[in-house]
Amino acid sequence: MILQRIMWINMIFKKKFRNLSLMHKLLLSYTLLTIIPVALLGFFIYTAYIKAAEEQIGTLVPQMLEQASQQIDRNVQDVTNMPERLYQSQQMIEILRQDSFQSHAEAMQQQYVMERYLSSSFLHSSSSDLLGVFVFSKNRVFAATAKSYSGFSKSEAAVYGQSLELEKGSMILLPQDTNLVFENNADYLLIGVPLQDRDNQAYLGTMFLALDVAFVDRITGTIKEHNAARIMLLEKDSGRIAYDSKSEKSDQIVPEDFYPIENGSFLQDGKLIGITPAIQQDYALIYEIPTEKLFAKQQQTRTISIVLFLLFIIFSVCLYTLVAYNVSQPIKRLIANMRSVQGGKFQQTLPVTKQDEVGRLTESYNHMIIEIRDLIQKNYMIRLKQQEAELYALQTQINPHFIFNTLETINYAVEAGEQEEVINIITTLGRMLRYSLDNGVKFVSLTEEIRHVEDFLSIQQFRFQDRLTWKTDYPDPGISTDVQVPKFILQPIVENSIKYGLETKTSIHIDIKIHQTPDMLILTIKDDGPGFDPTVKTELEEELSLEPGITSKSAHYGLSNVSNRIKMLYGNNYGVSLENNQKGATVRLYLPFRHVSERGSLDAEFANHDR
Amino acid sequence: MQKKSLVLLILLIFVSACNKKEILYVQETPPSEPYPEQTEQIDIAIVPKVMEIPYFQAVQQGVEEAAKSSGATVHFKGPTTADPSQQEEIIRTFIKEKVDVLAVSVIDPDRLSPVLAEARRQGITVLTWDADAHPEARDYFINMVDAEMLGEHLLDSLAAQIGEEGEYIILSGSQSSLNQEEWLHWIKQHNRAYYPNLILQEVAYTNDNPVTAYQESKRVVKAYPDLKGIIGIASLGPPAAAAVLKEENVSDDIVIVGLASPRDMNEHLKKGDVKGITLWSPKKLGFLTVMIAKLMQDGTEIEDGMFIEDVGRIQVKGEQIIMGEPIDFTADNVDQYDF
Numbered sequence: 006m007i008l009q010r011i012m013w014i015n016m017i018f019k020k021k022f023r024n025l026s027l028m029h030k031l032l033l034s035y036t037l038l039t040i041i042p043v044a045l046l047g048f049f050i051y052t053a054y055i056k057a058a059e060e061q062i063g064t065l066v067p068q069m070l071e072q073a074s075q076q077i078d079r080n081v082q083d084v085t086n087m088p089e090r091l092y093q094s095q096q097m098i099e100i101l102r103q104d105s106f107q108s109h110a111e112a113m114q115q116q117y118v119m120e121r122y123l124s125s126s127f128l129h130s131s132s133s134d135l136l137g138v139f140v141f142s143k144n145r146v147f148a149a150t151a152k153s154y155s156g157f158s159k160s161e162a163a164v165y166g167q168s169l170e171l172e173k174g175s176m177i178l179l180p181q182d183t184n185l186v187f188e189n190n191a192d193y194l195l196i197g198v199p200l201q202d203r204d205n206q207a208y209l210g211t212m213f214l215a216l217d218v219a220f221v222d223r224i225t226g227t228i229k230e231h232n233a234a235r236i237m238l239l240e241k242d243s244g245r246i247a248y249d250s251k252s253e254k255s256d257q258i259v260p261e262d263f264y265p266i267e268n269g270s271f272l273q274d275g276k277l278i279g280i281t282p283a284i285q286q287d288y289a290l291i292y293e294i295p296t297e298k299l300f301a302k303q304q305q306t307r308t309i310s311i312v313l314f315l316l317f318i319i320f321s322v323c324l325y326t327l328v329a330y331n332v333s334q335p336i337k338r339l340i341a342n343m344r345s346v347q348g349g350k351f352q353q354t355l356p357v358t359k360q361d362e363v364g365r366l367t368e369s370y371n372h373m374i375i376e377i378r379d380l381i382q383k384n385y386m387i388r389l390k391q392q393e394a395e396l397y398a399l400q401t402q403i404n405p406h407f408i409f410n411t412l413e414t415i416n417y418a419v420e421a422g423e424q425e426e427v428i429n430i431i432t433t434l435g436r437m438l439r440y441s442l443d444n445g446v447k448f449v450s451l452t453e454e455i456r457h458v459e460d461f462l463s464i465q466q467f468r469f470q471d472r473l474t475w476k477t478d479y480p481d482p483g484i485s486t487d488v489q490v491p492k493f494i495l496q497p498i499v500e501n502s503i504k505y506g507l508e509t510k511t512s513i514h515i516d517i518k519i520h521q522t523p524d525m526l527i528l529t530i531k532d533d534g535p536g537f538d539p540t541v542k543t544e545l546e547e548e549l550s551l552e553p554g555i556t557s558k559s560a561h562y563g564l565s566n567v568s569n570r571i572k573m574l575y576g577n578n579y580g581v582s583l584e585n586n587q588k589g590a591t592v593r594l595y596l597p598f599r600h601v602s603e604r605g606s607l608d609a610e611f612a613n614h615d616r
Numbered sequence: 617m618q619k620k621s622l623v624l625l626i627l628l629i630f631v632s633a634c635n636k637k638e639i640l641y642v643q644e645t646p647p648s649e650p651y652p653e654q655t656e657q658i659d660i661a662i663v664p665k666v667m668e669i670p671y672f673q674a675v676q677q678g679v680e681e682a683a684k685s686s687g688a689t690v691h692f693k694g695p696t697t698a699d700p701s702q703q704e705e706i707i708r709t710f711i712k713e714k715v716d717v718l719a720v721s722v723i724d725p726d727r728l729s730p731v732l733a734e735a736r737r738q739g740i741t742v743l744t745w746d747a748d749a750h751p752e753a754r755d756y757f758i759n760m761v762d763a764e765m766l767g768e769h770l771l772d773s774l775a776a777q778i779g780e781e782g783e784y785i786i787l788s789g790s791q792s793s794l795n796q797e798e799w800l801h802w803i804k805q806h807n808r809a810y811y812p813n814l815i816l817q818e819v820a821y822t823n824d825n826p827v828t829a830y831q832e833s834k835r836v837v838k839a840y841p842d843l844k845g846i847i848g849i850a851s852l853g854p855p856a857a858a859a860v861l862k863e864e865n866v867s868d869d870i871v872i873v874g875l876a877s878p879r880d881m882n883e884h885l886k887k888g889d890v891k892g893i894t895l896w897s898p899k900k901l902g903f904l905t906v907m908i909a910k911l912m913q914d915g916t917e918i919e920d921g922m923f924i925e926d927v928g929r930i931q932v933k934g935e936q937i938i939m940g941e942p943i944d945f946t947a948d949n950v951d952q953y954d955f
Contacts, residue, residue, distance in 0.1 A: 059640055060640055060641065062640075063640025063641040064640075066641075067643040071643065086923070089928065089929070092928055099949060099952060102952045174925070203897065203900050203926055203927055203928060204897035204899065204900055204943060204953060205897070205899060205952075205954055206677065206681045206897075206899040206900065206903055206926070265639060266642050268642065268643040268644070269639065269640070269641045269643045270639075270640045270641045271638060271639040271640055271641075272638040272639075272640060273638075277640070281643065
């Protein structure tokens with residue numbers, strides 16, 4: 006399940022990663038390869054360190070506790086052995102052997118002697134922590150205490166004096182077990198030891214020694230570490246706490262299974278707890294210390310390390326961002342440049358600032374761009390020159406057929422003796438030849454162009470007589486002289502009309518009209534011939550819509566040549582349109598409306614285009 | 617979404633370490649006080665010199681007390697008279713019964729040592745108490761008191777009462793009793809060293825027989841008219857001697873010191889015929905013998921200064937265990953002892 010999930014995450018991750026930008030990829034790889042391993046390493050080292058420290062302390066604490074426990078054992082054992090002192094005094098044993106049936110004076114005397122002995126040899130003889138000593142024997146109580154007390158009166162003598170007879174051996178009672186209370190509510194362990202008449206092997210009574218639990222405090226003082234730790238002495242069977250370094254009196258009962266082990270250490274609720282059996286395994290010595298106090302220094306170190314690590318991350322990410330930026334930025338620039346090249350701008354090359362891979366790439370790219378630019382220019386020039394040559398050829402071309410026909414017409418006229426007409430034709434022909442010989446001039450005024458067409462038409466009329474009629478119509482003759490048009494744009498079209506018209510019909514009429522809109526000049530050549538054949542017309546229209554410069558050498562060379570020249574000079578907004586009207590064909594030429602004064606600039610524009 | 621789950625996963629790893637009982641270290645608990653296995657019943661045989669005298673009766677009481685408190689099975693059987701062959705027979709019976717411990721108050725070490733040695737060879741722990749056998753025949757000898765101290769104490773008591781000069785005799789049990797011979801040795805030694813005017817006239821023997829004790833007492837009293845004192849180092853001596861003195865009406869002239877049961881001497885002490893008598897608690901001796909037997913059987917090392925429940929600290933000198941100090945009985949305290 007988890008594996009699946011991881012794979013799924015992985016897949017998404019891969020997909021996402023692939024689509025990231027180079028800079029993000031670099032940053033991400035850096036994070037993955039540097040920061041995460043370092044962070045994980047740091048984390049694991051810290052964890053392992055703390056674990057090791059815990060284990061070390063965990064081993065130390067029980068050993069420490071065991072020492073303390075042994076000391077406690079020894080203390081308790083010492084106190085348990087204290088009644089031996091009573092046996093050293095024959096007198097005391099004799100007092101205890103006495104029955105309680107005696108005179109009051111004698112009893113009081115014995116009481117005095119016994120209590121004085123207890124006081125001197127038990128309470129004052131050693132630096133023990135005894136709060137008091139009690140001897141219960143045959144309905145008598147002998148008591149010597151260091152602190153005033155209540156309870157443990159004669160009425161209990163019978164109970165405690167006899168209760169131990171059967172058990173033999175010592176026992177330990179807690180304050181809750183008896184009604185003995187010392188002043189200040191001092192906590193104590195009450196150690197009961199049976200007294201035996203050894204010579205007679207008979208029971209004498211019971212001695213209770215109240216041991217101040219403060220001795221545990223003294224013994225464990227060295228391991229308490231500035232009171233951070235809590236030390237408890239717990240009676241195992243009942244779960245009662247005999248001693249607690251943190252709270253004075255506690256009636257709290259600790260459940261039996263609260264501690265998972267008998268001897269050792271463990272972690273629980275953020276505390277390190279050590280436990281070791283004490284006092285004949287009946288008690289447990291417990292040591293509790295919050296781990297945060299135990300590891301205060303380590304935690305401080307950890308905090309500092311984390312802060313330093315964060316600073317390192319911030320610093321290194323900044324640095325790396327800079328590096329990544331330096332790598333990706335030139336590439337981005339390259340991309341932007343390539344885009345602009347796609348848009349046809351070959352002008353810009355990129356500055357090469359570095360000698361690394363990116364620098365070399367930029368350099369090669371620059372080379373490439375320059376190469377491409379040069380190639381384009383070269384090709385372009387060649388093509389232009391070609392076209393120019395073709396145009397020139399066209400310009401200078403006066404159809405030999407036409408000349409032949411014209412000469413034949415002149416011949417007929419001479420034969421017919423129409424001298425005036427001959428002179429007329431020759432003059433017109435001469436003007437036409439001069440017009441086409443006028444080399445180097447590409448633009449002429451509209452008037453000149455129209456007169457040339459009129460010359461052409463009048464020569465044709467000489468030949469075809471009534472079969473050809475024509476009419477030119479221009480609204481404002483003043484404009485015609487001002488307006489500039491390319492040379493030879495009307496003649497090819499008129500030539501076509503005559504050619505196709507007279508092939509099928511006996512006569513033809515050609516109408517030439519000049520229109521003028523605010524920014525456009527429209528020349529309309531209308532005939533009443535057969536019109537365009539539909540298939541030819543579509544072919545032609547297709548050809549006309551092509552980019553200028555790509556010229557096919559088709560049969561309709563004249564028409565497409567005109568269209569090309571217009572487009573090349575003025576752009577695709579201008580050109581030639583074809584139409585079939587009800588009588589014949591209409592061809593329209595669309596030209597910009599330009600004045601003579603702009604002629605220079607037009608030339609300049611063309612020249613510019615040339616280069 | 618996957619980011620969240622990733623964070624969750626990491627958190628889980630972090631959190632998983634907290635809030636549970638993680639045991640760091642378990643220390644091997646030292647075996648709680650060597651508690652003897654009570655599965656096997658221990659048979660302890662205690663053999664006194666003789667059954668029906670107060671001293672050994674008191675011992676028997678102590679033995680029974682100890683049997684109760686230790687839980688061991690204790691057999692107490694001795695000869696009817698202090699006869700070594702009878703004692704040997706009893707010992708052989710116990711060997712056949714395969715008891716675990718044999719504790720004997722040896723009448724005659726020369727005669728009984730071989731049989732004790734045989735018992736040892738059969739894996740029986742052999743102790744002697746009250747009266748020793750030859751050392752190689754037993755594991756430990758449980759001595760009541762230090763021999764040197766007792767010998768000196770007895771002679772000191774006598775000297776104090778008769779004024780450090782005069783004749784005295786010693787009533788011992790038997791010549792074969794090693795510890796009585798040792799006490800005798802120390803008395804003589806002490807006499808030579810400190811009391812040049814005290815003269816030991818004779819060492820008489822009671823043979824642990826009340827009748828012999830009486831006869832011997834009578835004989836010496838008659839034999840030494842200037843006799844000032846009698847030291848009885850066998851428990852039957854002083855009572856017999858006191859009775860003889862009473863009969864002869866010389867109680868005020870001749871001082872009796874020595875070892876005897878307070879019960880036997882009660883009357884004499886109270887009447888003032890005898891000022892003081894010395895003994896240890898035979899009950900305690902019986903009790904201690906059983907306890908030592910039990911401890912040894914449990915494999916406990918017997919050490920000097922060891923504390924024995926209801927007995928006190930014992931001294932160990934080589935293979936000798938010394939129970940403690942002797943008790944002096946006077947008219948004042950004699951009622952406190954019931955043996």
